[in-house]
Amino acid sequence: MKIAVIKEIQPGETRVALIPANVSKLTKGNLSVTVETGAGILAGFNDSDYEAAGATIAADLKTAIDGAEVVLSLTGHGDALIQLLPKMTKGQTFISMMDPLASPAVAEILAEHGINGIALELVPRITRAQSMDVLSSNATIAGYKAVLMGAASAPQLFPMMMTAAGTLKPARVFIMGVGVAGLQACATAKRLGGVVEAYDIRPAAREQILSVGARPVELNIEAENTETKGGYAKEQSADFIARQQEAMADVLAQQDVVITTAAIPGRKAPVLITEAQLNKMKPGSIIVDLAAETGGNCAMTVAGETVSHHGVTIIGPKNVPASVPNHASQMFGTNLTNLLTLMATPEGLNWDFEDEIIRDTCVSYQGEVVNARLRELLDLP
Amino acid sequence: MKIAVIKEIQPGETRVALIPANVSKLTKGNLSVTVETGAGILAGFNDSDYEAAGATIAADLKTAIDGAEVVLSLTGHGDALIQLLPKMTKGQTFISMMDPLASPAVAEILAEHGINGIALELVPRITRAQSMDVLSSNATIAGYKAVLMGAASAPQLFPMMMTAAGTLKPARVFIMGVGVAGLQACATAKRLGGVVEAYDIRPAAREQILSVGARPVELNIEAENTETKGGYAKEQSADFIARQQEAMADVLAQQDVVITTAAIPGRKAPVLITEAQLNKMKPGSIIVDLAAETGGNCAMTVAGETVSHHGVTIIGPKNVPASVPNHASQMFGTNLTNLLTLMATPEGLNWDFEDEIIRDTCVSYQGEVVNARLRELLDLP
Known part of the structure; x- marks a missing residue:
């Protein structure tokens, strides 16, 4: 069974889907790995490193993909997917990040093309799947x-x-x-x-904050049920958010650096720092908004830019x-x-839909959208 | 006695010569401090902060300087000095960084204008003067x-x-x-x-390296006398440097991040990383050359730029x-x-040339170049 690693198409992407150590492990399991030339160069891996690990180097994208049962990529949505789709053939399996909860149509497009799709964002938060959880890796x-x-x-040093x-x-x-x-x-x-303080709407975060040596900030406002079954923060009501913001303004006014990390899978990020709160912050203070790409946790955030406000x-x-x-x-x-x-055996992929990991991550299979969450989002019966 | 703090003239300079807490201390000692409007803004201090500390705000540079016995600045050489000189009057004292060992002519120019100059780089490395040592502050x-x-x-995280x-x-x-x-x-x-290793030609650095938790690298080559009386690293012979570079190539080839800090006051920085050594370093590794402004410790360094070499x-x-x-x-x-x-009393500066600190730092006084080191560099008798 041939696994293809492509040179990423997304502009600005520097990563590669497998490194030579991974290739080594897979080829020792009698799987065949083909790597598009130069795929690892920006991440520090030469073609010769891949060859030494047992991979075949392909001269271009088409050669890399042709005859592969599995195609691996980091970014399998947007323009990158549009460029990649015509190169793939019916029956191939595409494993990638796909942002499927925000753009569930990706499952339909893959199904139409007869591509079996596995969206890595959908790896369930269960112990057995921790080692496959790319969202945790990225968050780290x-x-x-x-x-x-x-x-x-910052205009000051961090340490005393x-x-x-x-x-x-x-x-x-x-x-x-305070997720990963x-x-x-x-x-x-x-x-x-x-001097580090942290806040999360999930009460369980308190122990985690303490465990890394930071101080949990308490806002003394009544909390709602704040955690989903899957361990993610749950979206809160407008009223709760308003009370939270008011109590938070005083906390924010004392900080030199604020890092915001609140994301809701498939949804616009919640605004945690409003313009009114910003106006009370110290001149010279810094906000790093990790939710910039999904709308931002700060009202004035511009994705991909550094802006100044008062x-x-x-x-x-x-x-x-x-x-x-x-x-x-x-x-x-x-x-x-x-x-x-x-999933992979030398003879092919083992599609065991009894396995929660395969069932949850597979978005399209043999021409059908098979994922229950995506079918609901797409209003499919 | 009036002390003037100017808004720095040097492009890109964000600092200010005194902060409000300093002004507080000086005004409590019955000294008068005038601050040019906006002088502290890029460092996070408003005019109102200075006023609260007892300073007078001046609307422009001329007003700030007029009638001041002492004018304070960070950059008192090059274009900044050329712009400032016509604004100052005979008999005023100018205290600043002046790069006097590289450009001793600064003392002659100040003397010609009847300005008493104190160059902060020349603060002697004695215990009593440690609290005045701006080079150590900048180095920190x-x-x-x-x-x-x-x-x-770096393409990787620092911690394991x-x-x-x-x-x-x-x-x-x-x-x-391994200086400051x-x-x-x-x-x-x-x-x-x-994982931190360090190297310095001064054998005394070994204990200092260990004291901050790093590992001293030993090159096992015979050392010359490596430290000046003042505690700076001494310039080495070409032969010594060649042997050092050869032994160093292997050490450099193992590193992910290299930080070079070797400067010789008033001289071009020694080249510690040659092109040949660079060629052996790992692709993806990073050099940060803190000696960039004085020629660089790495052969390919370009001051003010980030360049790539293999x-x-x-x-x-x-x-x-x-x-x-x-x-x-x-x-x-x-x-x-x-x-x-x-030095300062409410009645004026106390020019006690018996004091080593005043004698060493004063470059011009009452129309004369008075500093022994600078007179030698200028071939004055």
Whole structure:
């Protein structure tokens, strides 16, 4: 069975879907891996590294894909998918990030083309699937990098320093939303010497915040049920959000760096910092908004830009994992390899729809949209 | 006695010579401080903050300087000095960074204009003057920030991480030159979780490297006398440098991030990384060259730019302290305040040339170049 790794089509993408160590593992399992030439170069991997791991190098995209049972990519939606679709043939399986909850039509398009699609965002949050969870991998990278972005822009150093030129006060860093990205941001800001506080609407986050050495902020407002069955933060009512914002304004006014990480899968990100709250923040303070790509947690965020509002700098980064291409590719590739190890045999993929992981991630199969969540979003019976 | 703080003239400068806390201390000592409007704004201090600390706000540069006994600035050389000189009057004292060892003519120009000049780079490295040492303050900021620049550009995370997607190896960070900047870089890279090694030609640096948790690299080549009386690294012979470079190539080839900090006051920086060594480094590795402004420690460094050489990224930052304007101004202003506390009385400056600090830093006094080091560099008797 041939697995194809393509050179990513999405502009600005630096990562690659498998690294040579992943290829090694798959080829030892008698799977055949073909890598499009130059696919790993921006992540630090040469064609020769892939060849040494047992891969075949293909001279172009078409050669890489031709005859492959599985095609792997990082970005399988938008323009990248539109360019890729005509190159694939009926019966092939496409495994990628697809943003399916925001754009469920991707499942229909793949089904129409007879492509079996597996959307990596849909890996269930169960223990057995942790090692395949690309969202957690990306969030780990993003949380770390957000702190570096904040520290690079901050007008002060993070650590307290007692110097011959006096004592420098440590930076106050505040993390909003404490999932994987938020916890990693807490840990990284602590490492750098900041005074770190964090907030999450889920009461369970309190212990997690403490576990990475940060201080949980309590707003003393009555909470609603805040966590979905899957462990994600649940969308809150407008009234709850208003009360939260009011209590939050005072907390925000004390911070030097704020990192926001609140995302709701498939939905616009909730606004956690309004213009009114921004106006109360210290001039010179920095916001790094990790939800920039889905609308932003801050009212003034512009995705892909750094903007200034009354002296507050608001950084709205896009595709943060691509800024750490080596480690991000390692994590993504390992996630994919673990999924392939579950499904791939030398004879072909094992489509066991009794397996929750396969059932939840498969969006299209043999010309049909087969995913229950997507069928609901698409109003299919 | 009136002290004037000007809005910095040098393009890209964000710092201010005194912060409101410094003004408070000086005005409590019955000194009068005038601040040019907007002088502190980029460092996070408004006119009203200065007024609350007891300063008078002047509407423009001329008003700020008129009648002042002392004029304070960060950059008192080059175009900034050329613009400032016509505004100052005979008998005024100008205290600033002046780069006097590289450009000793600054002392002659000030003397010709009847300006008494104090060059802050010349503060002696004695215990009593530590609190006035602006070079150490700047080096502290630069060492910290160099690590952030390296980490922001690196294709991998700094800390080791054991994730569900496998173990991420920590970044290997190598610091060349372990003065104040190098030690701060070691400490910051350690904080961020890197595996940190360091090298300095001064054997005494070994203990200092260990004290911040880094590993000293030994090259096992015979050393010359490597430290000046003042505690700076001494310039080495060409033969020594060649042997050092050869042994260093293997060390460099293993690194992910290299930070170079070797500067010789008033001279071109020594080349520590040659093109031949660069060619052996890992693609994707990063060099941050803190000596970029004085010619660079790396052969391919371009000051103020980020360049790439065979996949190695070489960052050559200019005026790094200005990228952390708040804390950098606090440190600079505290250094200046300590110097003023030594010299300034409500009636005027106390020019006690028996005091080593005043003797060493004063470059011009009552129309004469009075500094022994500068007279020698200028071939004055």
